[in-house]
Amino acid sequence: MLHIYTRHSADCDHADNTQWRRCRCPKWLRGVLPNGETVRESAGTRSWEQAERNARKKEVEADPTRVDQVQPRRETVKEAIRMCLEDEEARGLEHSSRKKSRTLLERQFLPFCEARKFVHIDQLLPIDLTEFRSTWNNGEATTHRKHERMHSFFAFCVANDMLRKNPMDALKKPKTPDVVPTDYFLPEEFEQIVAATERYEYGGGNDNEHRGQRLRALSLLMRWSGLAILDATSLERERLSTNENGDDQIFLYRAKTGVAVNVVIPNEVGDELRALPNSNPRYFFWSGNGDPRSAAKAFQRSYWKLFKLADIQKPDGTPKRCHPHMFRDTFAVELLLVGVPIDQVSLLLGHSSVKITERHYAPFCKARQEQLAASVKLAWKKPTQSFPKKKTAVNKKRVSRQNSERIKKTA
Numbered sequence: 431m432l433h434i435y436t437r438h439s440a441d442c443d444h445a446d447n448t449q450w451r452r453c454r455c456p457k458w459l460r461g462v463l464p465n466g467e468t469v470r471e472s473a474g475t476r477s478w479e480q481a482e483r484n485a486r487k488k489e490v491e492a493d494p495t496r497v498d499q500v501q502p503r504r505e506t507v508k509e510a511i512r513m514c515l516e517d518e519e520a521r522g523l524e525h526s527s528r529k530k531s532r533t534l535l536e537r538q539f540l541p542f543c544e545a546r547k548f549v550h551i552d553q554l555l556p557i558d559l560t561e562f563r564s565t566w567n568n569g570e571a572t573t574h575r576k577h578e579r580m581h582s583f584f585a586f587c588v589a590n591d592m593l594r595k596n597p598m599d600a601l602k603k604p605k606t607p608d609v610v611p612t613d614y615f616l617p618e619e620f621e622q623i624v625a626a627t628e629r630y631e632y633g634g635g636n637d638n639e640h641r642g643q644r645l646r647a648l649s650l651l652m653r654w655s656g657l658a659i660l661d662a663t664s665l666e667r668e669r670l671s672t673n674e675n676g677d678d679q680i681f682l683y684r685a686k687t688g689v690a691v692n693v694v695i696p697n698e699v700g701d702e703l704r705a706l707p708n709s710n711p712r713y714f715f716w717s718g719n720g721d722p723r724s725a726a727k728a729f730q731r732s733y734w735k736l737f738k739l740a741d742i743q744k745p746d747g748t749p750k751r752c753h754p755h756m757f758r759d760t761f762a763v764e765l766l767l768v769g770v771p772i773d774q775v776s777l778l779l780g781h782s783s784v785k786i787t788e789r790h791y792a793p794f795c796k797a798r799q800e801q802l803a804a805s806v807k808l809a810w811k812k813p814t815q816s817f818p819k820k821k822t823a824v825n826k827k828r829v830s831r832q833n834s835e836r837i838k839k840t841a
Contacts, residue, residue: 652757
């Protein structure tokens with residue numbers, strides 16, 4: 431540990447006390463550093479407090495157990511990518527998220543490094559990553575997500591002692607994309623879609639004989655339960671039940687408190703689901719073979735054709751862009767428009783945080799809109815204020831005449 435002492439000048443009043451702190455004489459350091467080095471040198475300052483800070487800094491820099499003193503192990507870019515992807519799989523991330531990481535790292539970043547002869551991960555500099563980012567040619571939202579994904583990859587490398595610092599920290603973040611308001615189906619638009627299922631024709635392929643009926647049931651299920659298309663297509667029949675009031679309900683999930691979360695659906699929708707033909711009696715829509723994501727994609731392709739049949743248009747006559755996730759959005763928006771608290775909507779949607787629900791659905795929150803309207807109306811009620819009268823030329827003459835008369839009376 432280093433100690434501070436003062437080397438007084440000849441004319442200092444405290445020359446006999448080396449521990450005197452308040453004089454402006456030079457401060458010195460002496461002692462032994464953590465690495466065993468003996469120190470006796472100037473602190474480079476006349477302030478005792480600054481000398482203390484310099485001594486502590488010098489001790490930290492000489493600490494052999496400090497993290498940045500440990501030499502990082504050198505790994506290749508290919509090996510670092512492999513370990514990062516395996517870590518994402520071990521953490522149980524969603525398949526879609528892992529797929530995006532694999533596309534960015536294996537199909538884009540690795541070929542970029544190989545083309546420029548970057549073998550090891552520590553060869554990459556911020557200027558190289560800037561060049562890599564310039565090859566993306568994506569929109570604002572995709573560029574922002576890719577930037578965050580690359581930052582997470584290099585953070586993984588730093589955490590596992592492959593790098594000392596994250597080179598992505600030197601890159602300025604791309605523009606944050608504007609949050610596009612969530613679109614949903616109006617009641618009359620949803621009726622158009624349901625009616626279009628009656629005109630949907632069999633297009634061939636496996637398990638497509640009752641495609642129109644299945645699309646009708648799937649649309650009703652997503653609209654009234656808020657399930658996403660992947661969860662809806664793989665829904666098991668046992669999750670549909672009837673409560674003590676005689677209402678049909680769908681079991682969504684079990685909350686952290688251990689309480690089951692169910693959503694009540696119209697009995698007509700429950701009857702539609704029960705009458706739905708399927709080759710696998712365990713599920714409503716999925717055959718049980720292969721990957722359920724493949725079944726969801728098949729229904730998504732069918733929805734492209736169904737939305738064309740429905741021919742939904744905006745008020746200006748242009749076609750409205752439709753996708754299956756809008757059924758889930760419609761479920762959430764309709765609840766918020768009738769005044770259901772946003773925390774309850776978040777619970778039904780299965781969001782991990784209310785902030786996620788607020789980000790996408792806050793503009794439709796009825797209670798918030800009413801509160802904003804009430805706040806604006808407060809500004810309409812202007813308080814009565816008494817303002818001083820403006821001095822005109824006539825008023826000035828009257829005051830001047832009064833002052834003259836007062837002076838004459840005094841004289």
